[in-house]
Amino acid sequence: MKLNRSVSRFALGAVLLGASAWNTFAAEETLRDLAKERGRYIGAILNSEWFRGDIEPEFEQIHKTQFNTVVAENEMKFDATEPSEGQFNYTYGDKMVQYAKENGMRVRGHALAWHSQVPNWVNNYKGQKEKLLQVLKTHIDSVVGHWKGDVAEWDVVNEAVNDGDHTWRDQGSVWFETIGEEFLDSAFVWAHAADPDAELCYNDYAIEWGLGQGSKAGFVLEQVKRWKENGIPITCVGTQTHIEIAHETTPENVRAFAKALAEYGVTLNITELDIGFPNGSASSLGAADYAKQGHLYRQFMDVFLEEPNMGEFVIWGLTDAHSWLDAQQGKTQGLLWDKQYKPKPAFDSLIVSFKAHPASEVVTPYKLDKDTTSIARHVESPRISASLVGRTLSISGASSAKIELFDMQGRPVFSGKAESSSINLSNIAEGLYVVRIHAGSANLIQRIAIK
Numbered sequence: 001m002k003l004n005r006s007v008s009r010f011a012l013g014a015v016l017l018g019a020s021a022w023n024t025f026a027a028e029e030t031l032r033d034l035a036k037e038r039g040r041y042i043g044a045i046l047n048s049e050w051f052r053g054d055i056e057p058e059f060e061q062i063h064k065t066q067f068n069t070v071v072a073e074n075e076m077k078f079d080a081t082e083p084s085e086g087q088f089n090y091t092y093g094d095k096m097v098q099y100a101k102e103n104g105m106r107v108r109g110h111a112l113a114w115h116s117q118v119p120n121w122v123n124n125y126k127g128q129k130e131k132l133l134q135v136l137k138t139h140i141d142s143v144v145g146h147w148k149g150d151v152a153e154w155d156v157v158n159e160a161v162n163d164g165d166h167t168w169r170d171q172g173s174v175w176f177e178t179i180g181e182e183f184l185d186s187a188f189v190w191a192h193a194a195d196p197d198a199e200l201c202y203n204d205y206a207i208e209w210g211l212g213q214g215s216k217a218g219f220v221l222e223q224v225k226r227w228k229e230n231g232i233p234i235t236c237v238g239t240q241t242h243i244e245i246a247h248e249t250t251p252e253n254v255r256a257f258a259k260a261l262a263e264y265g266v267t268l269n270i271t272e273l274d275i276g277f278p279n280g281s282a283s284s285l286g287a288a289d290y291a292k293q294g295h296l297y298r299q300f301m302d303v304f305l306e307e308p309n310m311g312e313f314v315i316w317g318l319t320d321a322h323s324w325l326d327a328q329q330g331k332t333q334g335l336l337w338d339k340q341y342k343p344k345p346a347f348d349s350l351i352v353s354f355k356a357h358p359a360s361e362v363v364t365p366y367k368l369d370k371d372t373t374s375i376a377r378h379v380e381s382p383r384i385s386a387s388l389v390g391r392t393l394s395i396s397g398a399s400s401a402k403i404e405l406f407d408m409q410g411r412p413v414f415s416g417k418a419e420s421s422s423i424n425l426s427n428i429a430e431g432l433y434v435v436r437i438h439a440g441s442a443n444l445i446q447r448i449a450i451k
């Protein structure tokens with residue numbers, strides 16, 4: 001008997017996705033195709049169990065079918081990539097990059113400068129500013145350099161803002177306590193120098209609580225303004241969005257923050273979404289609860305598709321069988337697939353949201369490749385370039401520009417204005433520097449050797 005098209009597609013989808021009776025769309029569409037048509041990225045982490053080869057085959061099958069963005073749950077963090085000083089371990093990260101290449105996915109790198117999951121050898125340098133600057137710089141140069149061109153976007157700094165008073169995290173962060181605020185600025189400058197094409201994000205939780213007075217989001221916004229004014233090469237903010245089912249107003253907070261960031265030309269990404277129920281409630285959850293969860297997921301997707309400067313929608317896990325919520329957060333059942341890899345109503349809700357936002361109406365913050373087979377990087381600012389001849393730095397693409405020089409530890413050495421497209425640097429001592437050139441909305445950061 002010949003099956004009609006929709007029946008056969010459903011049958012295929014059901015095998016592939018473990019579609020259950022509550023899913024009507026699972027067989028028809030994939031999140032990644034719908035996202036790609038709209039010039040957007042949708043992702044889920046690769047859990048640590050995947051890296052160790054200790055996960056059910058359904059995981060990868062669903063992951064590569066549904067997502068076009070990938071992030072490592074733990075394997076690109078500082079303690080994973082530089083467990084001992086100067087000894088780098090790229091094995092797991094390379095495995096992910098390879099997987100992404102095979103499956104046409106974009107890689108997010110998570111995370112370079114974070115107070116958590118840093119090895120003891122780093123914490124042992126607490127109080128030694130010069131040393132820690134050098135440690136951070138070496139780490140960023142090496143890790144970003146290793147994956148140059150492969151990692152499209154880095155969380156350069158993660159969770160640097162305090163919970164209580166919404167200023168910098170001044171306790172429990174070896175970076176801030178020893179180096180001060182300049183660790184953030186330097187980290188962005190070094191990451192940009194190591195891979196000028198990578199997008200660079202500031203990532204944090206509780207930004208999605210809104211822009212009220214004294215809010216974390218408000219503080220982050222002030223920093224974005226300062227960074228942009230000073231030519232610090234930030235291109236995106238990540239709002240983690242680990243929330244609970246009761247947080248019904250959160251999607252609109254995200255919308256307001258996306259609009260506020262648009263003023264500075266900075267993209268907002270949802271980077272670690274999960275919507276958990278209280279721990280212990282799993283056995284009593286019914287259809288209405290999962291429908292409510294789906295509704296909330298859908299509202300995030302609606303906002304995401306309606307805001308022109310949002311680029312990525314990343315979920316911190318795929319199946320409730322493998323989630324940090326149960327293990328560490330006192331929450332449960334926060335993801336799109338249940339413990340048996342059956343798609344939950346939240347999956348359908350995302351599909352429905354995509355369909356309610358036709359590709360012709362969704363604006364992408366990214367440049368689309370000509371053949372539209374892939375989404376390229378963030379729209380670039382106008383190009384400028386610089387070359388050093390003797391002691392004269394010549395700039396092309398701008399007649400006047402702000403010039404700043406930093407030593408290799410990121411400390412400012414010189415600041416001046418180039419008129420008539422050049423500046424004389426004869427008073428600068430011989431050595432290797434990072435020069436930052438700022439002209440209108442264009443920025444350039446590169447290394448120069450003054451001889």
Ligand code: XIL
Pocket residue numbers: 048073074158240272324
């Ligand atoms: C979590 C991982 O999921 C856990 O496996 C690990 O033990 C701790 O970190 N914010 C972040 C992520 O930026 O790196 C965290 O990931 C979740 C909260």
